[in-house]
Amino acid sequence: MTGRHERAGTSKGLDRRAFLQRGTATAALLAAAKAALPAGAFASGAGPEVKGTRLGYIALTDAAPLIIAKEKGFYAKHGVPDMEIAKQASWGATRDNMALGTKANGIDGGHILRPKTHLYTTGKVMQNGQPLPMYTLINLNEDGQAISVSNEYRDLPVGQDASPLKAAFERKKAQGKELTAAMTFPGGTHDLWIRYWLAAGGIDPDNEIKVITVPPPQMVANMKVGTMDCFCVGEPWNEQLVNQNIGYSALTTGELWFRHPEKILGMRADWVDANPKATQAIMMAVMEAQIWCDRLDNKQELAEIVGRRQWFNVPVNDINGRLRGDINYGRGRTVTGSNLRMKFWGEAGEVSYPWKSLDAWFVTENIRWGRFEPGLDIRALVDRTNRADLWREAAKTLGIANAPATDSRGVETFFDGMRFDPANPADYLRALKIKRAQV
Incomplete structure (x- = not known):
């Protein structure tokens, strides 16, 4: 299945109508999910193994789904009321706390840069090169x-x-x-x-x-x-x-x-494997939060919530413009209503879905710059770390129709005309002029 790709643009009012229509559709989806799951995902059966865990985040707008899931009660709705969303000082601190896990007063997952799943799992950025198996569960946002x-x-x-x-x-x-x-x-x-x-x-x-x-x-x-x-x-x-x-x-x-992917909800593989029901509860809460975050009429409240002292401690006016696609580039250049806003959900969760083909690009780029060896089995690493199957299970429980069912979004095209075919990453590497990898 090849995902829809809108044309990037910055003209006034561009695709505002389509965005409003999506907002109406996602509002209906939230209502349907609420009706289907009035007391959470586990109302009729055994609940999650634990009541919550600790997830980390950096003060960046794309952490919003984790925060909104807490503020709007979505974690509690799905049976994990004791979730702690803990601010991290840096991505290095996130890595170190992830290695500790909550058993050693660290974190079991959180808002992380998408390639970190691969870098942690292989030990490339870990202390003493010790691998930390991780799973990519949800793509939190595109662009932004x-x-x-x-x-x-x-x-x-x-x-x-x-x-x-x-x-x-x-x-x-x-x-x-x-x-x-x-x-x-x-x-x-x-x-x-x-x-x-x-x-x-x-x-x-x-x-x-x-x-x-x-x-x-x-x-x-x-x-x-x-x-x-x-x-x-x-x-x-x-x-x-x-x-x-x-x-x-x-x-x-x-x-x-x-429409590039950016941050993810990533979690330690051992925690997910030990707590499958709690993992599903966390995922459904975050997915509902993504739907809420994507609605145009929620953008101001979203900025006000995450801007609070306990979350980002940032003025609302530094947050809300680009959330809506209103971009002040500086030097007197501004655009309003563009399709370059941060995206959290899409029409049927295609933003949230963790496409494996996109993971393949990140691994390939890290081969380009010498972080991974050219002979690395890209598909094997992606298959080991990407849990799109868990996303589909959560989406089914939430009653999400027309959700992605395949692993590839197709061929990707960049601003300079370069194209990445996830089926042939070596061809992409060979076409790049500046690189460290010898292919």
């Missing part, structure tokens, strides 16, 4: 990140095309100054987005600029003091950068790859 650039380069025509930065970077380097691009975790989504963008513009991210790791909430402060030239991060930090007139957004990541 951005690549932002320092005002030092505000007069350059930098957008989807990063090439105007190449000569500027060379001049700065000739003056003995260091060039820095920041992302949030090695091998994670933001690392891959900024590397793709730079490389597409002819800038080698390993040899022409230093790529560093900075926690999302620290991005704006670091650019303010001049320690980085560009960064890639999720919202609300790009919007906050623009609102403080420190830099500008060159592009949103939806303009790099429209």
Whole structure:
């Protein structure tokens, strides 16, 4: 099955009507789910093995489904009222707490960068290379990140095309100054987005600029003091950068790859295997929260909830615009009602569904940059970590009709014309000009 791909655009009012129609449809779905499950998923049988666990999150808008599931009572509805949603200081802290698990006062899962499932499971980013088997359960969102650039380069025509930065970077380097691009975790989504963008513009991210790791909430402060030239991060930090007139957004990541996957609900495999009913309860709660988050008439309340001190501690105006597709890029450029907003659900859960073909791209890109060996069996790793079967089971219980039933969304196309066929990742690697992998 090939998923629907809308054309990325930024014109005023673009696809607002379709979005409103989807909001009506998802409202009906929520009502149907409530009627079908008036006392939760386990009203007529044995309940979950446990009443809850601890999930981690970073202060990024795409963590919203985990937070909304708590705030709106969806966890309690499905029999896991004791869920704790715990803020993490960085993606590195998330990794370390995931390795501990709740038995050692860590976390058993949470809002994580999608490639982390593969990086944890193989031990590539774990202490002493110790593998931590993980499962991808739900794709939390599509789009909604951005690549932002320092005002030092505000007069350059930098957008989807990063090439105007190449000569500027060379001049700065000739003056003995260091060039820095920041992302949030090695091998994670933001690392891959900024590397793709730079490389597409002819800038080698390993040899022409230093790529560093900075926690999302620290991005704006670091650019303010001049320690980085560009960064890639999720919202609300790009919007906050623009609102403080420190830099500008060159592009949103939806303009790099429209309808790209981003964060996931990932959990330790041992916890899921030991608690299958509780896992289903958590998944259904989060899926209902995704439906709620996707409705246009909930966006303001969503921003108000996650902006609270106990969650993000961020002004609502730094959050709500891009949630609706109203993007202030900086430098006087704004668009309203675009289809580049963050997406949480879609028409029948196609946003939430963890397509295996998309995991294949993330593994392939990490092969590109040398994090995995070229001979890695991509399909085997994806099959071991992706639990689309559990998603389909949860969707069936929720009464979701027309949910995805296959593993592939088909061939993906990027802004520079590159195409990724999940059936032939080696062809994609061979076509890339800048890479570390020898294929």
